[in-house]
Amino acid sequence: MSDSPLIRLRGITKTYGNGVAAFQALKGIDLDIPAGQFVAIMGPSGSGKSTALNLLGCLDGPSSGSYRFRDIGVDTLDRQQRALLRRHCLGFVFQGFNLLARTSAQENVELPLLYRGAETAQRHAAAREALAHVGLTGWEHHTPAELSGGQQQRVAIARAIVTRPLLLLADEPTGNLDSQRGHEIMELLVTLNRQQGITIVMVTHEPEMADYADRIIRFSDGLVASDHEKERA
Amino acid sequence: MTQMLLNALLLALRAIRRNLMRSFLTVLGVVIGVAAVITMVTLGNGATRMVSDQISSLGSNLLILRPGQQLGPGRDSAGAQNFKLSDVDAIESQIPSLRAVAPVVGSKVTLVAGNQNWQSQVNGTTNAYLTTGNWTLAAGRSFEDDEESAGKAVCILGNTVRKQLFGNVSPIGNELRVKNFSCQVIGLLRAKGQGAMGQDQDDIVLMPVRTAQRRLIGNVTDVSMLMLSLRDGVSADPVMEQIRRLMRERRKLAEHMDDDFHVMDTKQIAETLSGTIRTMTGLLGAVAAVSLLVGGIGIMNIMLVSVTERTREIGIRLAIGALEHEVLLQFLIEAVVLSALGGLIGIALSLVVCLALTALMHMPFLFNPGINLLAFFFSALIGIVFGYMPARRAAGLDPIVALRFE
Ligand SMILES: Nc1ncnc2c1ncn2[C@@H]1O[C@H](COP(=O)(O)OP(=O)(O)OP(=O)(O)O)[C@@H](O)[C@H]1O
Ligand SMILES: [Mg+2]
Numbered sequence: 001m002s003d004s005p006l007i008r009l010r011g012i013t014k015t016y017g018n019g020v021a022a023f024q025a026l027k028g029i030d031l032d033i034p035a036g037q038f039v040a041i042m043g044p045s046g047s048g049k050s051t052a053l054n055l056l057g058c059l060d061g062p063s064s065g066s067y068r069f070r071d072i073g074v075d076t077l078d079r080q081q082r083a084l085l086r087r088h089c090l091g092f093v094f095q096g097f098n099l100l101a102r103t104s105a106q107e108n109v110e111l112p113l114l115y116r117g118a119e120t121a122q123r124h125a126a127a128r129e130a131l132a133h134v135g136l137t138g139w140e141h142h143t144p145a146e147l148s149g150g151q152q153q154r155v156a157i158a159r160a161i162v163t164r165p166l167l168l169l170a171d172e173p174t175g176n177l178d179s180q181r182g183h184e185i186m187e188l189l190v191t192l193n194r195q196q197g198i199t200i201v202m203v204t205h206e207p208e209m210a211d212y213a214d215r216i217i218r219f220s221d222g223l224v225a226s227d228h229e230k231e232r233a
Numbered sequence: 234m235t236q237m238l239l240n241a242l243l244l245a246l247r248a249i250r251r252n253l254m255r256s257f258l259t260v261l262g263v264v265i266g267v268a269a270v271i272t273m274v275t276l277g278n279g280a281t282r283m284v285s286d287q288i289s290s291l292g293s294n295l296l297i298l299r300p301g302q303q304l305g306p307g308r309d310s311a312g313a314q315n316f317k318l319s320d321v322d323a324i325e326s327q328i329p330s331l332r333a334v335a336p337v338v339g340s341k342v343t344l345v346a347g348n349q350n351w352q353s354q355v356n357g358t359t360n361a362y363l364t365t366g367n368w369t370l371a372a373g374r375s376f377e378d379d380e381e382s383a384g385k386a387v388c389i390l391g392n393t394v395r396k397q398l399f400g401n402v403s404p405i406g407n408e409l410r411v412k413n414f415s416c417q418v419i420g421l422l423r424a425k426g427q428g429a430m431g432q433d434q435d436d437i438v439l440m441p442v443r444t445a446q447r448r449l450i451g452n453v454t455d456v457s458m459l460m461l462s463l464r465d466g467v468s469a470d471p472v473m474e475q476i477r478r479l480m481r482e483r484r485k486l487a488e489h490m491d492d493d494f495h496v497m498d499t500k501q502i503a504e505t506l507s508g509t510i511r512t513m514t515g516l517l518g519a520v521a522a523v524s525l526l527v528g529g530i531g532i533m534n535i536m537l538v539s540v541t542e543r544t545r546e547i548g549i550r551l552a553i554g555a556l557e558h559e560v561l562l563q564f565l566i567e568a569v570v571l572s573a574l575g576g577l578i579g580i581a582l583s584l585v586v587c588l589a590l591t592a593l594m595h596m597p598f599l600f601n602p603g604i605n606l607l608a609f610f611f612s613a614l615i616g617i618v619f620g621y622m623p624a625r626r627a628a629g630l631d632p633i634v635a636l637r638f639e
Binding site (some may be wrong): 054057059060061079080083084086087088090092094098099100101102103107111112114115116117159 | 236237240243244247251252542545546548549550551552553554555556557559631632633636
């Protein structure tokens with residue numbers, strides 16, 4: 001492994017809209033995240049956490065600044081290459097879940113594997129395993145409309161981890177869960193992080209969840225306000 | 234590559250299953266369009282064929298002479314002088330290639346027999362009418378010479394008139410009230426069935442021309458039409474020209490004047506009629522095209538209504554690693570499957586409807602592969618365009634934009 005970090009952000013800004021309606025959600029972020037780290041991002045609502053996560057997930061491009069992922073300049077990639085990067089390296093848990101409607105939990109979780117071209121049998125098994133990890137055994141054939149908010153959130157987590165991505169991006173993955181479920185999910189993330197070396201960047205409002213992370217970055221008004229790294233236990 | 238195609242197929246089929254209502258409505262739109270167009274055109278073709286069949290069954294040796302110019306743009310038939318009975322004699326004696334010349338004068342009147350009454354066409358004519366119209370007698374006799382010359386009150390019935398007025402009783406020798414006079418039934422025509430325009434040819438009564446002139450029309454010299462039949466093996470054109478010349482002479486038309494009458498042979502009659510039918514078919518086709526369009530607009534509506542959901546779905550797929558062309562392939566397959574399904578069902582439906590309707594209307598069923606293909610491809614195209622275009626736009630967006638689409 002080279003010593004360059006998995007993620008390197010330099011001078012990242014993001015402006016939404018233009019003219020008088022323009023709003024700068026990120027005002028210059030510099031950040032290095034080494035491979036294998038478990039990072040929690042905190043900060044008040046509207047401080048740009050989701051915006052930053054979307055940039056990291058290559059779902060959106062920055063207005064200025066550079067983003068290097070595994071030492072590759074993401075801005076040099078075309079649409080297709082970025083899609084392939086998402087397919088093979090990234091897992092994303094959206095703040096709003098973004099599950100396919102009228103589609104069973106099982107099929108939702110299988111979807112990223114399908115795009116990776118996995119075999120049918122392997123796809124089924126992996127999806128069932130991922131659903132079991134988030135405590136949804138027995139709920140495979142329910143559609144999002146038949147699941148509670150917390151259950152939908154767990155399906156979204158299962159969909160993000162089923163591919164065992166290099167980098168897992170999670171936007172408030174425990175936001176809809178009771179604290180016991182939340183802790184279970186955190187244990188799962190820690191396990192994935194420790195045992196499989198999955199790098200995790202997680203946005204959370206809850207300090208007790210952030211405690212599971214190796215490093216806590218606080219956003220404020222589009223800037224990094226503080227950045228604390230802990231010793232691993 | 235095949236893996237990708239299989240995946241896209243799987244996803245497309247899942248999408249169809251997931252959106253059953255939307256899929257159903259799309260298919261329905263295509264079905265309606267396809268079935269309507271094919272049915273209309275097939276029925277139109279059948280009708281045209283039926284007319285031409287029936288006209289050719291009239292025989293190729295019939296000519297019809299009518300006053301006025303042949304109808305058409307800028308032609309005029311009003312005010313033209315009728316023919317005289319003496320014209321019949323003149324034509325008979327001067328044109329030997331004709332086998333029979335029948336004067337016709339008639340009107341639609343009410344007939345009464347016993348306590349039954351019936352409206353029917355009553356034609357005053359001569360026995361020559363039986364030759365020109367290819368009629369044979371089922372019972373009784375034709376007119377005697379003295380009945381024709383004196384204009385006696387006798388008549389020959391068509392089969393429909395017999396059925397309506399006499400039921401199963403033989404009408405021969407019975408009395409029939411025609412308008413305001415009483416007439417003795419002397420003969421019965423053998424049934425012919427439906428005519429070229431679907432009219433009932435057997436709904437007719439024949440009586441001597443002088444009887445009709447005096448007691449029905451009140452004009453003792455005029456006849457409104459002559460029916461002429463050619464001898465076998467004689468070609469129509471030169472005879473028609475002879476008739477024209479003779480009639481111009483008898484009507485004293487000067488060199489520069491147009492004919493104020495016209496002669497038609499069966500070919501022309503057929504052309505006139507099938508021209509009318511073609512116009513009808515065209516109209517039906519236009520109606521059908523509109524329904525195809527309406528079907529298309531229905532599809533477009535369904536697709537536009539679901540565009541928000543589709544866009545978000547496409548955003549999700551792109552976000553979790555689908556490539557733009559994979560998403561497009563999926564939506565294209567979905568549109569193709571639905572449209573093709575709709576097209577096939579539409580063709581099957583039109584087959585059933587056409588078979589039923591042609592049987593009902595005693596029309597030949599002519600399968601027209603061209604219109605089937607055309608309707609199928611056109612509606613498939615509509616389905617594909619409207620199913621695929623919104624997806625195409627959405628797949629070109631940034632994932633985050635597609636996800637936030639409202
Ligand atoms: N698509 C957009 N168009 C315009 N403004 C946007 C857009 N997305 C976000 N913003 C603005 O950018 C700012 C940061 O938004 P962001 O979603 O990153 O906040 P956040 O830190 O995730 O907040 P929360 O904790 O509530 O999720 C907000 O003020 C928001 O209004
Ligand atoms: Mg957020």
